[in-house]
Amino acid sequence: MARIAISLCGEGRGHATRICTLIERLADEHEILVYTSADALAFLKLRHPPGAGNVEVREIPGLVFQYTGGRLDVVRSITAGLEYQARTLGPLTDRLMADLDAFGADLGITDFEPALPRACARQGIPLLSVDHQHFLLAYDLGVLPWSLQWHAWLMGHAVWVCTVGASDTVVSAFFRPPLRRGWEHVVQVGPLLRRDLLNAAPADRGYLVSYLRRHTPFATLASLADCGLPVRVYGLGERESFGALSFHAIDGSRFVEDLVGCRALVAAAGNQLIGEALQLGKPMLVLPESAHAEQLMNAHFLATMNCGDFCLLEETTAERIRAFVGGLDRFRPALASVAGRMDGTADVLEVIRRRLAQPGASDRAPAPIGGSGLRGISGRDDRESPGGWPASPGPDG
Numbered sequence: 001m002a003r004i005a006i007s008l009c010g011e012g013r014g015h016a017t018r019i020c021t022l023i024e025r026l027a028d029e030h031e032i033l034v035y036t037s038a039d040a041l042a043f044l045k046l047r048h049p050p051g052a053g054n055v056e057v058r059e060i061p062g063l064v065f066q067y068t069g070g071r072l073d074v075v076r077s078i079t080a081g082l083e084y085q086a087r088t089l090g091p092l093t094d095r096l097m098a099d100l101d102a103f104g105a106d107l108g109i110t111d112f113e114p115a116l117p118r119a120c121a122r123q124g125i126p127l128l129s130v131d132h133q134h135f136l137l138a139y140d141l142g143v144l145p146w147s148l149q150w151h152a153w154l155m156g157h158a159v160w161v162c163t164v165g166a167s168d169t170v171v172s173a174f175f176r177p178p179l180r181r182g183w184e185h186v187v188q189v190g191p192l193l194r195r196d197l198l199n200a201a202p203a204d205r206g207y208l209v210s211y212l213r214r215h216t217p218f219a220t221l222a223s224l225a226d227c228g229l230p231v232r233v234y235g236l237g238e239r240e241s242f243g244a245l246s247f248h249a250i251d252g253s254r255f256v257e258d259l260v261g262c263r264a265l266v267a268a269a270g271n272q273l274i275g276e277a278l279q280l281g282k283p284m285l286v287l288p289e290s291a292h293a294e295q296l297m298n299a300h301f302l303a304t305m306n307c308g309d310f311c312l313l314e315e316t317t318a319e320r321i322r323a324f325v326g327g328l329d330r331f332r333p334a335l336a337s338v339a340g341r342m343d344g345t346a347d348v349l350e351v352i353r354r355r356l357a358q359p360g361a362s363d364r365a366p367a368p369i370g371g372s373g374l375r376g377i378s379g380r381d382d383r384e385s386p387g388g389w390p391a392s393p394g395p396d397g
Contacts, residue, residue, distance in 0.1 A: 001029060001030055001031060002029075002030045002031070002106040002107060002356050003030065003031045003033070003105050003106050003107075004026065004030050004031070004105065004106065004107045004352075005032075005033045005034075005035070005096075005100055005105040005107070005109070005120075005125075006019060006022075006023070006032060006034045006035070006109045006110070006111075006116075007034070007035040007036065007060070007108075007109075007110045007115065007116035008034070008035075008036045008040055008110070008112065009036075009040070009062060009063065009112040009113050010036045010037035010038030010039055010040040010041055010062040010063075011038055011039060011040075011062070012039060012270060013039065013040075013043070013211075013235075013250065013270070013273075014132065014270045014271055015036075015040055015111045015112060015131070016039065016040035016043040016044060017192075017194070017272050018111060018131075018132075018172060018191070018192045018272060019034070019036075019040075019044070019111055020044065020047060020194065021192040021193060021194050021345055022109070022130070022345070022348065022349075023048070024194065024195065025345060025349055026349075026352070027053055027054050027055050028054075030054065031054045031103075032054055032055045032056070033056050033058065034048070034055065034057045034058065035058050035059075035096070035113070035115075035116060036057070036062065037059060037060055037062030038062055041057070041059050043250070044057045045057050058099075060096075060113075060115065061084070061088050061092060062113065085114075089114060089118070092115040093115050093118040096115050096116055096119035097119045097122055097123055099119075100119055100120070100123050101123065105120075105123075105125050106125070106356060107126055107128065107352070107355060107356060108120035108127040108128070109127070109128045109129075109130060109352070110127065110129055110130075110131075110162075110163060110166075111129075111131045112131040112132075112159075112162050113162065114161060114162045114164075117129070117162070117163050117164050117165055117166065118164065118165070120165065121164065121165035126167040126168075126355055127165060127168075128166065128167065128168045128170065128351060128352060128355060129163040129166035129168070129170065130170040130192075131163070131170075131171070131172065132171065132172055132271040133155075133158075133159045133162070133294070134159055134163070134169060134171045135171050135173050135175075136152045136155050136159050136294075137156045137159055137160065137180075137183065138171055138179055138180060138186040139171070139173075139177050139178075139179065139180065140177045140178045140179065141177070142177075144297060144300055145300070148293060148296055148300065151296075151297075152293070152297065155293060155294065167355060168187065168351050168355060169185065169186050169187065170186070170187045170188075170347075170348055171186055171187070172189050172190065172191055172192055172344055172348070173188070173190070173191070173271055173275075174190065174191055174271060174274045174275040174298075174301070174302075174342060175302075175304075175305065176188050176190075187347065187351055189344025189347040189348055190275060190341075190342040190343055190344035191271065191272055191274075191275025191276065191343070191344060192343070192344055192345045192348060193275065193279055193342065194256070196256050197259070197260070197276060197279065197280070198279070198343060200256065200280065202260055202261075202280045202281055202282070202339075203260065203261050204262075204263050205261040205262070205263075206229065206230070206263060207229055207230040207231065207232060207261070207262055207263065208224075208227065208229050208230070208231045208262055208263060208265065208266055208325070209231075209232050209234070209258050209259055209262040209264075209265050209266075210231050210232070210233045210235075210245075210265065210267050211233075211255075211265070211267040211270075211273055212233060212234070212236055212267065212268060212287075213268050214235070214236065216235075216236065216313065217313070217314065219316070220287065220313060220316045221233075221242065221245060222318075223317050223318040223321055224244075224245060224266060224318075224321060225242055225243035225244050225245050226243070226244075226318035226321075227244070227266075227318055227322055227325060228244075228322055228325065229325060230244050231244055231245050231246070231266070232246055232248060232262070233245050233246065233248065234248055234249075234250055234255055235250070235268070237249060259276060259277070259280060260280060263282075263325075263328070264282055264283045264284065264285070264324070264325065264328055265277050265282055265283075265284045265285070266284075266285045266286075266287065266324070267285075267286060267287065268286065268288070268295065268313075269286035269287065269288040269292075269295035269296070269298040269299045269302070269310065270295065270298070271298055274286065274298060274302055274308075275342050277308075278307055278338050278339065278342050279338075279339065279340065279341075280339065281335045281336065281338075281339035281340075282335075283307065283328050283331040283332075284302060284307070284308035284309075285308060285309050285310065285311070285320075285321065286299045286302060286308060286309075286310045287310070287311065287312070287313040287316055288312065288313060289312070289313045289314070290312050290313070290314055305334055305338070306331060306333075307331055307335050307338065308331060309324055
């Protein structure tokens with residue numbers, strides 16, 4: 001039995017769902033100590049209450065995306081990230097170093113959280129990075145518009161700052177373009193999917209599922225209410241029904257049940273949710289925010305696969321949603337080619353098994369603290385890149 005320390009970004013549901021999937025496969029054989037914040041903290045504590053099994057969940061301060069007037073505020077998010085780096089990251093790393101020593105950690109796993117990688121590096125503990133955001137550095141993004149390629153280069157700085165010194169790097173994504181030169185060591189896997197979703201038999205019970213972020217404009221809800229089908233809305237909490245919309249609290253089993261039985265999804269463009277929908281063969285209309293570059297990239301990849309479509313959250317109309325619902329058949333052939341084939345959990349577990357079997361080995365030397373492993377869009381080394389938080393990759397990753 002090994003002792004595994006895990007940290008994850010607390011924003012959104014994608015990170016929490018991915019890590020919960022890993023924990024459900026690891027907890028029977030290993031002791032697990034988890035660090036997180038915000039949404040993920042509540043989600044994980046509900047699934048792993050104190051004293052239950054081999055999993056302990058602890059709260060740490062984490063990065064939270066900032067909104068102004070219901071829209072993602074990039075400047076305020078950058079400012080919050082810089083303040084976190086200046087005031088919080090150092091003391092938190094010291095705290096985790098002491099915790100790792102007391103816990104006797106054999107391995108660290110991080111999903112886009114910056115303190116545990118630093119603590120593991122200083123303690124000489126091997127670290128596995130498993131997240132979505134590393135696609136910004138490792139993947140050939142040539143199919144994207146140039147504006148989004150530029151955003152990927154800029155956002156890649158934040159990815160490097162979050163995860164330094166990884167012994168193994170795994171990228172979990174519903175899309176799989178070629179790796180860029182210099183990133184051949186990266187392990188590409190699909191989304192990590194829970195057993196209850198993998199074992200489900202998809203059906204069409206005549207309703208839509210919508211997973212939306214807290215700051216979704218009311219106009220989007222009004223458009224959904226006028227789409228011609230019942231809509232089960234998650235992400236906004238329980239509230240009184242509005243027309244065809246019913247609102248539900250996040251509940252893992254209830255959400256999966258509704259996902260399995262829906263006709264299609266109209267939702268935020270998070271990597272994890274898109275992967276779950278593709279696994280079940282469900283077409284999607286995703287609604288990326290105009291200021292949310294990572295979700296825009298996810299949306300473009302989904303459209304390129306011809307498994308769904310997208311429109312900007314701020315430009316969503318009832319006519320746009322009705323047109324999507326009325327044209328679902330055009331997505332069926334592409335969906336049939338990927339349904340049931342998305343899960344990457346076994347591949348990640350194999351990386352963990354190999355690392356635990358050879359805890360002192362590494363196929364690639366960890367990047368030194370304060371060094372730079374970043375490569376730009378051109379593939380060259382960006383040795384003079386700043387180590388700040390230019391544009392944080394988005395939640396639900």
